[in-house]
Amino acid sequence: xxxxxxxxxxxxxxxxxxxxxxxxxxxxxxxxxxxxxxxxxxxxxxxxxxxxxxxxxxxxxxxxxxxxxxxxxxxxxxxxxxxxxxxx
Numbered sequence: 001x002x003x004x005x006x007x008x009x010x011x012x013x014x015x016x017x018x019x020x021x022x023x024x025x026x027x028x029x030x031x032x033x034x035x036x037x038x039x040x041x042x043x044x045x046x047x048x049x050x051x052x053x054x055x056x057x058x059x060x061x062x063x064x065x066x067x068x069x070x071x072x073x074x075x076x077x078x079x080x081x082x083x084x085x086x087x088x
Contacts, residue, residue, distance in 0.1 A: 019074055023067045030063055
């Protein structure tokens with residue numbers, strides 16, 4: 001039936017891997033940016049805009065919120081898959 005509607009199926013494991021990779025890359029980017037700022041500050045480089053502690057905390061909270069939303073969506077999708085599989 002899914003093929004008739006032109007829809008494609010995707011393995012849940014692939015979705016989980018993709019979400020984990022995206023979260024990992026976002027966290028890695030956040031850490032690398034903070035590390036680069038810390039190195040620039042330690043070397044006394046001028047012209048480099050340093051974020052305040054508040055800005056860093058906000059960026060971290062945004063990351064946590066995006067990751068939480070992504071994992072919640074995966075959880076809902078997994079529950080829905082269980083229900084669909086049980087009804088077949």
